[in-house]
Amino acid sequence: MKAVIMAGGHGTRIRSVASDIPKPMIPVLGKPVLQYQLECLKENGITDVILVTGYLAESIREYFGDGSDFGMSISYFNEDKPMGTAGALHYLSGELEEDFLLLMGDLMLSVDFTRFMAFHKNTGADVTLFVHPNSHPYDSDIIVTDTVGRTEEYIEDRCGPDAAASGPVPQEDRRSRVMEVISKKADRSGLWYHNCVNAGIYAMKAQTAASVPEPVEKIDLDKDIIRPLIADGKVCAYQSTEYVKDMGTPERYEEVTEAVRSGLVRQRNLSRPQQCIFLDRDGTVNAERGFIRRAEDLELLPGAAEAIRRINASRYLAVIVTNQPVVARGECSFLELDRIHKKMETLLGAEGAYIDALLYCPHHQDRGFEGEVPELKFRCSCRKPAAGLIDKAADLLHIDKTSSWMVGDMTQDIRCGHNAGLKTVLVKTGMGGADGKYDDVPELTASCLSEAVDMILKR
Numbered sequence: 001m002k003a004v005i006m007a008g009g010h011g012t013r014i015r016s017v018a019s020d021i022p023k024p025m026i027p028v029l030g031k032p033v034l035q036y037q038l039e040c041l042k043e044n045g046i047t048d049v050i051l052v053t054g055y056l057a058e059s060i061r062e063y064f065g066d067g068s069d070f071g072m073s074i075s076y077f078n079e080d081k082p083m084g085t086a087g088a089l090h091y092l093s094g095e096l097e098e099d100f101l102l103l104m105g106d107l108m109l110s111v112d113f114t115r116f117m118a119f120h121k122n123t124g125a126d127v128t129l130f131v132h133p134n135s136h137p138y139d140s141d142i143i144v145t146d147t148v149g150r151t152e153e154y155i156e157d158r159c160g161p162d163a164a165a166s167g168p169v170p171q172e173d174r175r176s177r178v179m180e181v182i183s184k185k186a187d188r189s190g191l192w193y194h195n196c197v198n199a200g201i202y203a204m205k206a207q208t209a210a211s212v213p214e215p216v217e218k219i220d221l222d223k224d225i226i227r228p229l230i231a232d233g234k235v236c237a238y239q240s241t242e243y244v245k246d247m248g249t250p251e252r253y254e255e256v257t258e259a260v261r262s263g264l265v266r267q268r269n270l271s272r273p274q275q276c277i278f279l280d281r282d283g284t285v286n287a288e289r290g291f292i293r294r295a296e297d298l299e300l301l302p303g304a305a306e307a308i309r310r311i312n313a314s315r316y317l318a319v320i321v322t323n324q325p326v327v328a329r330g331e332c333s334f335l336e337l338d339r340i341h342k343k344m345e346t347l348l349g350a351e352g353a354y355i356d357a358l359l360y361c362p363h364h365q366d367r368g369f370e371g372e373v374p375e376l377k378f379r380c381s382c383r384k385p386a387a388g389l390i391d392k393a394a395d396l397l398h399i400d401k402t403s404s405w406m407v408g409d410m411t412q413d414i415r416c417g418h419n420a421g422l423k424t425v426l427v428k429t430g431m432g433g434a435d436g437k438y439d440d441v442p443e444l445t446a447s448c449l450s451e452a453v454d455m456i457l458k459r
């Protein structure tokens with residue numbers, strides 16, 4: 001299998017870090033970011049690479065040559081004038097005979113590409129987008145998917161054209177602008193979204209590359225090629241918790257450097273066992289308000305976003321597991337529950353925090369409620385304190401349960417954690433353990449999520 005890497009980027013926004021080198025050559029701890037990509041491809045058995053170059057192409061060619069020094073076979077396609085993120089594919093289509101991988105050359109990443117390509121082949125999609133939650137969804141392109149991962153919509157930069165036209169806006173200003181819009185707009189729900197961002201990694205059928213027209217002007221991969229395919233239902237999204245980050249700003253460049261130094265980039269590769277902090281939802285992340293039936297009633301607890309942001313920067317994944325019997329009772333539809341979670345992800349995103357996954361149990365065993373949904377009324381294996389949700393997440397995300405934690409405000413969370421083989425923290429927010437249903441003793445007790453995260457990270 002081949003990989004095509006778009007390595008023509010200028011790197012204008014990060015001039016303060018490096019000037020006069022192409023973006024993919026920006027050094028991180030003494031090594032160009034592109035070299036990290038090539039090493040990762042090689043680990044996945046992909047050694048046949050085409051580099052699409054443009055800006056200062058010679059410096060890339062001089063460094064990597066024919067790839068033999070790196071145990072790879074590298075060929076080049078040079079754009080005399082920039083053709084956009086897809087234009088070169090028109091000329092390369094003769095060399096691409098089977099499904100291939102397409103990467104943007106300025107991303108720091110460590111990805112299990114074998115797993116990604118297996119997903120792509122399995123769906124039969126023309127294009128599979130690699131998507132993930134990130135710490136700045138408010139200025140990223142958001143991907144909307146249906147429940148089976150088919151991409152339904154592609155929403156550009158949530159700050160809108162006015163933000164783009166006024167040039168780079170400091171991150172803090174952008175955050176507050178997003179918060180302002182969220183809190184003031186009459187139709188607020190339209191602005192809530194799942195934190196699901198296009199990362200800049202694609203699996204593609206050879207025919208899709210062949211369909212790219214000869215570039216008369218720049219052709220944008222996302223806008224001109226992928227969006228029309230979304231309308232035809234031919235694009236899927238692959239959700240991953242792996243480390244993929246662009247270095248578009250000096251701030252992000254520092255984060256990436258630290259993540260490489262600490263080993264986080266490689267640790268998050270899904271070929272390795274992951275460590276996770278499982279979080280209860282109501283009373284742990286958001287304020288306890290009885291059963292939340294409408295998105296309007298969801299409010300984050302003070303400090304929760306900051307605590308989750310620290311999990312995101314640590315070696316742990318952040319995964320929410322929550323019982324939502326309101327669905328079985330007919331008090332909250334799946335659609336409204338989705339709206340609640342969109343609001344939560346939007347509020348977290350505005351503060352630079354995200355959850356890697358959220359799993360819920362919609363079931364309840366006791367029949368006889370007016371308006372209940374009969375098909376959800378049964379004794380399931382996912383309602384906490386059963387371990388079903390955690391077991392499912394562990395399978396999905398290669399989580400090593402023995403080095404993972406459960407944090408919650410109810411004794412049933414603690415019992416659930418123990419049932420799944422996790423260590424546990426009881427937080428004093430929400431119910432603060434007052435449900436008193438189980439006598440499990442938590443390994444740790446904390447006043448709130450922030451303190452719980454402190455305690456776990458210190459161990």
Ligand SMILES: [Zn+2]
Binds near residue numbers: 380381382383
């Ligand atoms: Zn269930």
